Amino acid sequence: MAQRLDAGGVDAPHPDANLLTAFVENSLSARERSTILQHLSACGDCREIVALSLPEQSAPPVTAAQPVSSWAAWPALRWAALAACVVVVGAAVMLRHQPRSESQQPIAVVAPNPVKSEPQIAMEVPPAAVAADRDSLRRAGPAFAAPAKKELASSPHLKSVPPPATPPVAREEVAKADLGESKSQLARSDAEQANAPAEPASSANLAADEIIPGRAKDASQNADAMRSRAAAAPVAMQKSAAAGLVANKVAVSAAPLQFPRWTLTSDGTLQRSLDAGQTWQTVPISDHPGTFRALAANGLDIWVGGSKGALYHSNDAGQHWKQVQPIANGELLSSDIIGVQFTDLRHGSVTTAAQETWNTADAGQTWTKP
Amino acid sequence: MSERGVQSVVEPSGLGSLAGFYEKSCAEDFGLSRENFSAILQEVIQKYLPAEASESEKQKFLTDLRVEELALARACAAGKEPAWEVFLTRYREKLYDVAAYITKENSSARDLADSLYADLYGTNVREGQRVSKLASYTGRGSLEGWLRTVLAQEHINRYRKQRKLVSLDEESEEGTQFAAPSPQPVAVVDGRVEAATDEALAELSAEDRYVLAAYFLDSRTLAEIARVLRVHESTISRKLDKLAKSLRKRILAGLAQKGMSRQQAQEALEVDVRDLRVNLRSALLQESAPATFSKKKAEAGAGEGPV
Numbered sequence: 001m002a003q004r005l006d007a008g009g010v011d012a013p014h015p016d017a018n019l020l021t022a023f024v025e026n027s028l029s030a031r032e033r034s035t036i037l038q039h040l041s042a043c044g045d046c047r048e049i050v051a052l053s054l055p056e057q058s059a060p061p062v063t064a065a066q067p068v069s070s071w072a073a074w075p076a077l078r079w080a081a082l083a084a085c086v087v088v089v090g091a092a093v094m095l096r097h098q099p100r101s102e103s104q105q106p107i108a109v110v111a112p113n114p115v116k117s118e119p120q121i122a123m124e125v126p127p128a129a130v131a132a133d134r135d136s137l138r139r140a141g142p143a144f145a146a147p148a149k150k151e152l153a154s155s156p157h158l159k160s161v162p163p164p165a166t167p168p169v170a171r172e173e174v175a176k177a178d179l180g181e182s183k184s185q186l187a188r189s190d191a192e193q194a195n196a197p198a199e200p201a202s203s204a205n206l207a208a209d210e211i212i213p214g215r216a217k218d219a220s221q222n223a224d225a226m227r228s229r230a231a232a233a234p235v236a237m238q239k240s241a242a243a244g245l246v247a248n249k250v251a252v253s254a255a256p257l258q259f260p261r262w263t264l265t266s267d268g269t270l271q272r273s274l275d276a277g278q279t280w281q282t283v284p285i286s287d288h289p290g291t292f293r294a295l296a297a298n299g300l301d302i303w304v305g306g307s308k309g310a311l312y313h314s315n316d317a318g319q320h321w322k323q324v325q326p327i328a329n330g331e332l333l334s335s336d337i338i339g340v341q342f343t344d345l346r347h348g349s350v351t352t353a354a355q356e357t358w359n360t361a362d363a364g365q366t367w368t369k370p
Numbered sequence: 371m372s373e374r375g376v377q378s379v380v381e382p383s384g385l386g387s388l389a390g391f392y393e394k395s396c397a398e399d400f401g402l403s404r405e406n407f408s409a410i411l412q413e414v415i416q417k418y419l420p421a422e423a424s425e426s427e428k429q430k431f432l433t434d435l436r437v438e439e440l441a442l443a444r445a446c447a448a449g450k451e452p453a454w455e456v457f458l459t460r461y462r463e464k465l466y467d468v469a470a471y472i473t474k475e476n477s478s479a480r481d482l483a484d485s486l487y488a489d490l491y492g493t494n495v496r497e498g499q500r501v502s503k504l505a506s507y508t509g510r511g512s513l514e515g516w517l518r519t520v521l522a523q524e525h526i527n528r529y530r531k532q533r534k535l536v537s538l539d540e541e542s543e544e545g546t547q548f549a550a551p552s553p554q555p556v557a558v559v560d561g562r563v564e565a566a567t568d569e570a571l572a573e574l575s576a577e578d579r580y581v582l583a584a585y586f587l588d589s590r591t592l593a594e595i596a597r598v599l600r601v602h603e604s605t606i607s608r609k610l611d612k613l614a615k616s617l618r619k620r621i622l623a624g625l626a627q628k629g630m631s632r633q634q635a636q637e638a639l640e641v642d643v644r645d646l647r648v649n650l651r652s653a654l655l656q657e658s659a660p661a662t663f664s665k666k667k668a669e670a671g672a673g674e675g676p677v
Contacts, residue, residue, distance in 0.1 A: 025515055041578075048522070048588065050598055076587050077579060079587075080583055081567050
């Protein structure tokens with residue numbers, strides 16, 4: 001074991017304050033930067049120093065008080081790698097063809113921590129009807145780099161998105177604004193990263209993934225106008241939700257790595273945490289104040305049930321909600337819902353105060369009542 | 371990067387080529403002579419550039435260097451009063467603020483900042499010479515950033531020392547928790563999983579490994595990681611996603627190569643994470659971690675250089 005601990009451990013001396021500072025401020029040559037990253041990938045102490053030395057952005061920083069020892073860095077990293085793999089296992093397969101009406105509920109995320117990084121995208125989005133047609137796509141096209149366009153043309157995603165399905169507005173605006181924001185940063189990082197052959201590809205992917213929802217021109221203008229500071233984590237969640245939902249792949253993007261946690265407060269409000277329970281934000285579901293008593297969460301897919309048969313479903317981690325009104329044998333579910341369980345995205349059941357259990361096998365489109 | 375074909379119009383490494391920088395740096399105002407400052411620049415060049423660097427490479431390097439801050443810092447290190455006045459005006463408050471941010475509670479913040487000030491003033495005496503930490507500043511990064519980094523280093527160093535005292539207790543506590551050794555089959559699987567994981571990790575770029583470590587080991591948020599790497603958050607989230615998937619694939623493939631069936635491999639991944647963590651923790655706690663940034667090292671760094 002001791003041998004393993006030494007292998008791959010920190011042999012090189014720690015970079016001095018000059019190099020670490022220059023790294024953070026991006027004044028190193030590509031080669032120097034790569035050397036520093038090599039060291040950082042194996043040295044928890046230096047990682048922590050780098051994190052602490054970042055200029056604060058009026059947000060409580062991650063605690064300095066719990067560094068994992070750096071001396072056995074390699075095995076520690078091994079654990080990190082395995083943790084990453086395990087997380088993938090629970091991936092939710094996203095719903096591609098789920099017809100959804102537009103529930104234009106703005107998400108008011110009450111973030112206790114103000115922004116921690118670059119200007120964030122506004123979370124509150126006024127409902128706007130967005131025409132999802134190829135023309136808009138083409139209009140949006142020129143705004144993006146050539147590789148992105150190519151990606152667009154050949155992307156199977158395009159075909160799989162049915163025109164009537166309108167993706168959530170928030171996501172589009174987020175996506176567009178994000179893209180504008182990130183393009184320059186990505187471009188910069190592309191140029192600077194010596195070891196990042198994947199980067200250009202991924203920036204193209206970003207463009208492709210997020211072009212698809214981000215279609216209308218006015219959406220992007222709105223997004224630009226509305227760009228304001230919001231909590232970093234929810235935004236990441238949104239964007240990863242956006243990329244994940246539309247991408248023709250298992251929606252792992254960041255979802256399993258940062259699956260939100262959900263809870264219902266004692267007064268029936270739905271809350272979500274994007275940082276593993278450290279902070280919680282209220283998630284309003286509908287215009288009508290609801291008292292929700294039942295909750296089922298499956299990755300990005302959330303069901304909440306409440307009084308008088310109120311049943312809502314979100315498949316984008318709570319950004320948008322659709323009310324679901326179970327009907328079986330001509331009867332509408334209208335009693336208080338006290339339990340919701342979904343074993344996967346399609347199969348679930350709702351239990352009511354009237355001791356009834358309603359089942360669905362198609363994610364809530366149709367229901368049966370035994 | 372080199373411009374070998376270009377005729378250099380400046381005298382090679384003569385004082386003339388550095389004249390412009392002397393002006394730019396306001397070194398005179400801080401009390402440093404031309405010679406002083408030229409020597410400092412030479413020192414920095416030698417530290418970072420190879421001996422065979424061309425004149426234009428040196429010029430480019432110096433152009434990117436923070437010469438004004440360098441002059442200020444080195445003048446302070448040399449005890450020049452005018453420099454100290456400027457330094458204190460600019461950085462005094464900030465230092466306390468940064469210390470508070472780093473330590474998250476003001477009592478030790480004060481302590482940390484004061485201790486750094488002592489180092490900066492050069493209250494340490496080595497061979498009869500006052501040694502100031504500022505003498506080790508080379509102008510690669512901003513002086514403010516450097517001060518932050520140094521504060522962070524000092525803080526980590528202190529924290530480490532403290533933890534070492536505690537860890538012995540923890541160890542005996544933890545020891546009882548981990549008393550039950552991993553069952554035999556898992557121990558066997560461990561070896562292959564470790565090897566396969568190591569192999570997969572080795573194929574990653576340094577930056578990928580950094581992201582992995584920062585996210586899973588340090589529990590940094592996507593935003594924080596993105597800030598360090600100066601990319602957008604979504605880039606990090608996608609990177610993690612890709613990493614997770616490709617790691618899993620590679621490790622499973624590696625395990626298959628080592629003779630595991632698919633199911634075995636998958637199970638091994640599930641089980642092993644926990645056990646590995648358990649083994650890791652006990653191993654880590656037993657490691658005695660020497661002080662990362664001992665004063666000695668820092669002083670050694672400060673003492674280097676032809677000045």
